[in-house]
Amino acid sequence: MFVFCIESSHSRGMGHLYRSLTLAEELGRRGRDIHFLINDHESTLNVLKSRGFEFTIYDLKAPGGSWERAFVETVRPLEVWVDDRLDTTLAHAEAVVSAGARLVTFDDRGDGAELADINISALVFDEIDRLKGREVKSGIEYMILNPEIERYRRARKSVSSILVTLGGADTHGVTVRVANWLQSKPVAVTVVTGPAFQHREDLHAVLSKPDVASIQHLTGVPSMAQEMNRHDLAITGGGLTPFEAAASGLPSIVIANEFFEIPVGRALEELGFSRFAGHHRSVDFDTLSLDLPIEIMSQTALRRTNLNGSHRIADILEALLR
Structure with missing residues (x-):
């Protein structure tokens, strides 16, 4: 056993x-x-x-x-x-x-x-x-x-849709801050929260604003691999998720939820398929940009990862x- x-x-x-x-x-x-x-x-x-x-x-x-x-x-x-x-x-x-x-x-x-x-x-x-x-x-x-990712590997060329997924728990509620930052961006956004997420009221306060119509909130999805396939850029924590995104050809912006995720975020950026935004306490959303070389990052991700x-x-x- x-x-x-x-x-x-x-x-x-x-x-x-x-x-x-x-x-x-x-x-x-x-x-x-x-x-x-x-x-x-x-x-x-x-x-x-x-x-x-x-x-x-x-x-x-x-x-x-x-x-x-x-x-x-x-x-x-x-x-x-x-x-x-x-x-x-x-x-x-x-x-x-x-x-x-x-x-x-x-x-x-x-x-x-x-x-x-x-x-x-x-x-x-x-x-x-x-x-x-x-x-x-x-x-x-x-x-x-996740081996299911094999079905959904594809290259991206530009950003028309963003996936926000910061873990099954998102202990520090970083999803709320990311959603607040993205609410004014001219791009479709899907926020996925997991089964242990405990910041629903704060997130609802952001998403219920009258002018926030481009952000969809899903409380869990049957297949994260399939959900990733719908998007061109992911915003994730510094665990396995950005690597799973990369394996599907999906570039990412990584925010470290914990201090031990900081070296992971830096390594992901060095690998060429992620942009590391820093630890969640120090992220400056005013200077964080969505202007990324998506096509190059996506091709690098597909080349450097396997399942x-x-x-x-x-x-x-x-x-x-x-």
Whole structure:
């Protein structure tokens, strides 16, 4: 069995959930049994139920080493434990390894990463040499992106429609500020908010103004890949979303929701298919421009990204069992 241990909430965001789901579905197609360990967060639990995955709720405040072995005893045989929680503790990692599981972590800078068989760090772009783990996999080729995007890859040439998507939670309500900035722009805008978004009243106050007719608000979409296909530019946070946009040929403006997303935003700009606007606290919307070389950015995105990450990582995880 493969166990995915993740945190997903309004404060943490839901990116860890969706990344893990993509990998879990790939492993499921290969006949592997999957179980999720997750904190008690209604929106997250609803997503897991809709995808048909079994899960166990655990207490995020419980100290590492106090609960892992008891869980392992209930799910044997446990083969691989995947942590997508960023900074895992040494006590937690010791408990997992001592229970006989192979440990895999994602973007992990915690002390527990040193016990990981593999630390997959595609979203780490600074101080890579300081990452811990028996083996570290870094580089955008290890990005886990939605395979559905393959159906919608296309080049863009100009901007007639903008997609605003700042995560399933958008903890800091950056969507509201972006919508306020775009309300006077002569371009169609679609704002997509996720299941954990808690700034609806503030957003409604912006969108209900009489002169704001060009902004559409969608509270979740059946397929983000399909939604991205409708647009020519995305405004996103600094997680997986701008990479998924790039894989579809969609350039982006990236606003870092958290400080650890700043190196990601800078790397995206260096890759040539995004413009980094800075951390959300310091973004100057008065100077932020939509005048971008969209055609060049789109072609660069298509050339530099692929959708093989989930297959590549699933191969690596299965190899741990040989």
